[in-house]
Amino acid sequence: MYLVDTVRDIQDMARGAVLLGTGGGGDPYIGELFVTAQIKKGHYPKVVSCDEIAPDAFVLSIAGIGAPTVIVEHLVSERTLRELLARSEAFYGRKIDALISAEIGGANSMFPLALSAISGIPVLDADGIGRAVPQLEMTTFSIYGARATPAILMDDSGNVVTIEAANDRMAEELCRVISVAMGSMAFMALYPMSGKQASEVAVKRTLTQTLEIGRCIRKARDTSSDVFADLVRYLNSWDGRTARILFDGKITDVVHETRDSWHWGLATIQALSTSKDVCTVQIRNEYMVVRINGETVTVVPDLISILDRESGEPLTAEMLRYGQRVRVLGYSADPMLRRPESLEVLGPRQFGLDEDFRPIEVLTAAR
């Protein structure tokens, strides 16, 4: 168990969450500010590991759902989060023992911490995917047997909708429609689980990972150490996981467009050296695949991050601009995401790519 008791810690966690957001997931900045305001008042989020949670404990996910341009206006209401907690306990008929993030990459890393700070309920050091994904049902929770519903959605005006969906894919559809009606921004409680189930279906230690990634980047920057060497060393220190710098260059073209409400895009990066190598990163809300001279070097669900070449700051897809000097980082996904049953949901073909999943270790072995 530990407390997130400094503003610097929450800033580090937000930076780490952007990296794990693999280009999407929403900006954690607003959630970071919420927690910052609480830390300044002496209300600290509490993080507990999966070993510390009782098997019969009641664990619940807290998430925001909505459009990035809306959350930066509507922000987050403390009253709404408290109300969501009270409504959830009444609805599920149980006291909540721990919160868990459904998606550690991006904005949804922050909301369980925000609720923890104001309620004292701890957050499990784990999440439902270890990265960011574009749809609610694309989680290890769903893949390994937990159910997204019954769930509650609510907005700041007192509208509350409870959902029992036939399946989690349908839960996603219903939540989108309801959140649009709520002004394209809502908060929800979902994935009710026991402590035992949460420990089985969650990707573990990811909250700590955001903190340590953010800290690693900040420290390297403060000490003028090589931020990329430090980062790769840190990421490789995780058992069974591999991080590689895939490319170093300047963005020479970025195409953004909206197709079927998803953010589609393609970033083209040219090598800085005299080499003629060209790297492309395909975007569908998140970074989906990195190709160098047409050959895939990392593909979803392995993680892809694009970082500012000087500061090591991770960049979201919306931040990519012509002319930025960047490094592309590839990181093998948690082993849970690479099992056959996970790849059926999270594999490249699920995102419209015409290829099968191949691990980064294999794809980069010859490089």
Place this chain on the structure above:
Amino acid sequence: MINTALERLRLGIDVGGTNTDAALLFGKEVVATAKSHTTADVRSGVIEVVTRILERSGVRRDAIEAVMIGTTQFVNAFVQRRDLAEVAVLRVSLPKGDGVPPLAGWPDDAARAVGEHIYMVGGGSYYTGQDYAQLDEEAIRRAALDARARDLRTVAISANFAPIRPDLEHRARDIVRAVMPDALITISSEVGGIGLIDRESAAIINASLAGLGLKIVRSLESAFRDLSINAPIFISQNDGTLLTTETAALLPILTCSAGPTNSIRGAAFLTGLPDAIVVDIGGTTTDVGFVMGGFPRETTAANYIGGVRTNFRMPDVLSIGLGGGSRVRCIEGNWKVGPDSVGFRLVEDSQIFGGSELTATDLAVRAGLATIGDPSRVGHISQATVDAALENIQLQIEDAIDQVKVSPAPLPLLLVGGGNIIVARPLRGAAEMLRPPHAEVANAIGAAIALVSGRVDKLYDVPTLGREVALQMAKEDARAAAVSAGANADQVEIVEIIELPMTHMRKGATQIKVRAVGPLAALV
């Protein structure tokens, strides 16, 4: 020489941290330039430089048709937390947003400097433009009464989705004004686009500077009255366009990065090259930026002003600690120039002026790149030292150019600023290097050639309107804004369009940003 009795001239002035520069332009011709030191009161430095340029050019005062001034005084005041007013911050957002109050992300010293007088009241809009809660007029009145009781005189007002519903902030302002008739009030929709926190922070910074803005603008106006120059005065803003003095006094934050912008625009003007790398070498720093289509390339990520995040667009400039006044020293056998500088004490401390500090300008004089001060005083410096130190200058600038260059295509490089003499040979990374005449006052020239602009940053209902109609509406809004700021309606051009679709929603609006610019109607 032109017939100054008949012609109409524009006077550009740049009030920098160290120098106050002036340039007098007739059409596209630079008639005269002058340089002077910046003074703490701003006013006397301006009077000094204008007096000099009038003497030098012999033009009649009534031939000056417009005065354009660029200054970094306001932003410097905020960065140094100096002369800031305490601000009553009124946010219209409840029941939304109470968990992320105003000033949440501010450094403690900045939050303390503006006081922590926060009022959150009911009201606000969805992105669709519909109210999600009624404006709580009574709560706004109570907030204003409390602010008045605390003796506050400046107010910042923000509201949820104010870029789409500015009327919410206008109404709140009317209510506050009824209670506090003399208050200086900033509303967020006048200083920023979508993103409540960043826009609100800009409004608070602006409010904290409004008193100072008024004071400096009034002092500049009185300076020109005393100089018997009756031409209208304009203030440069970040994007290289002009504000009236009334607007600048109320919205000083819009001027915060006018200095680099004016240098970049001035460099493009002097060379006739609309696309180039611009290297502006001053006394203490070198700014490397880009001009594209005659305007500076702007940053895309969030900007920080004095440690506070805002969503201002500013020229994308890399500053390094290298200038004409940079100290030169040998560390472990390697000659290093900067990052510290003798600054405005160059004329006392550098060796060519009899001082004891070795500066970059001393090297330039020793190498025969410039003839100022007394060259005999630097004759003792060995050729090897000069070569090594000048090489260090080259490498530092070349590295900065390489860091900000956006494309491998070779662009021309424009070298400007008073410190440009420290560059000995063409800089790598550029197709060619140009040192235009009047390079040392490019910033004042940039002020003199400024245009007027209008911007729009709103969400448009593209699925309903259709993309073409939405873009057309946005362009018209931007044009109208430019004309109302003083541009000639016939010559307004759309110079930038950015569309950001709202993702994550099946049906959604598109955020459209458009900028229009045109010449001042008064000068056409």
